[in-house]
Amino acid sequence: MIEVHVQAFGILKDFIGSTEVKWTLEGEMTALSMKAFIKENFMVHPQLPIAVVRDNRYLADDAMIQDQDHLFLMPPVSGG
Amino acid sequence: MKVHISISEVPACHDDIMDFLRSDHAGAMALFEGVVRADILDNGDQVTHLFYEAHVPMVHAEAADLMDELSQQFSIHAIYFHHLLGNVSVGNTSIWLGISAQHRKEAFAAQSWFLDQFKKRIPIWKKEWGNQTQQWVVPHE
Numbered sequence: 001m002i003e004v005h006v007q008a009f010g011i012l013k014d015f016i017g018s019t020e021v022k023w024t025l026e027g028e029m030t031a032l033s034m035k036a037f038i039k040e041n042f043m044v045h046p047q048l049p050i051a052v053v054r055d056n057r058y059l060a061d062d063a064m065i066q067d068q069d070h071l072f073l074m075p076p077v078s079g080g
Numbered sequence: 081m082k083v084h085i086s087i088s089e090v091p092a093c094h095d096d097i098m099d100f101l102r103s104d105h106a107g108a109m110a111l112f113e114g115v116v117r118a119d120i121l122d123n124g125d126q127v128t129h130l131f132y133e134a135h136v137p138m139v140h141a142e143a144a145d146l147m148d149e150l151s152q153q154f155s156i157h158a159i160y161f162h163h164l165l166g167n168v169s170v171g172n173t174s175i176w177l178g179i180s181a182q183h184r185k186e187a188f189a190a191q192s193w194f195l196d197q198f199k200k201r202i203p204i205w206k207k208e209w210g211n212q213t214q215q216w217v218v219p220h221e
Contacts, residue, residue: 009133009134009135009203009205010133010205010207010216010218011205011216011218014216048218053135053138053203056137056138056141072135072138074135074203075205075216075218076218076219077199077200077201077202077203077204077205077219078204078205078206078216078217078218078219079132079134079163079175079198079199079202079203079204079205079206080114080163080174080175080195080198080199080204080206
């Protein structure tokens, strides 16, 4: 089991229902499997791209999520 | 190259931008302002204001990366970037991008390039607010 602190932005906040949450996850998880977890559990549109960020860097799909990570979930940007 | 990057709930000051951009070697100063439009939402409601949020540390990191790339492609003297956070009403400016260069073509080209990249990479999100509804803007890729 690992515990992660998650902060969501934009439309992902609405799907997840909160700006900041703590999740307890079973077993190892990559950034890609975290995206799948989010889409399956929070009714996120399957086509919506999600970026997972740690330490101000976008995680590659094969990056491992670590216990006590502080992750940021980002939908496509729309500034300006 | 002089660089200014900021993001806050306080609008930029036009005179401050121009003072920052001015140089004896810059013959062109181009200032772009992005202004909130009264768009019509899907249900017919009209936008009254936009709400902006951002991952501020990443805005600075990504904007700095963009400016590094910009400096390798364009010969410019200075760049000033400011984006507002929070609520911005129709008719008001939400983004300022000032660039000075020796000649106008370089300034305009650099400005256009930066804005295109900004729209794809800088982690800022906006929500459209109408009189009765609200919706996040999600660009289609």
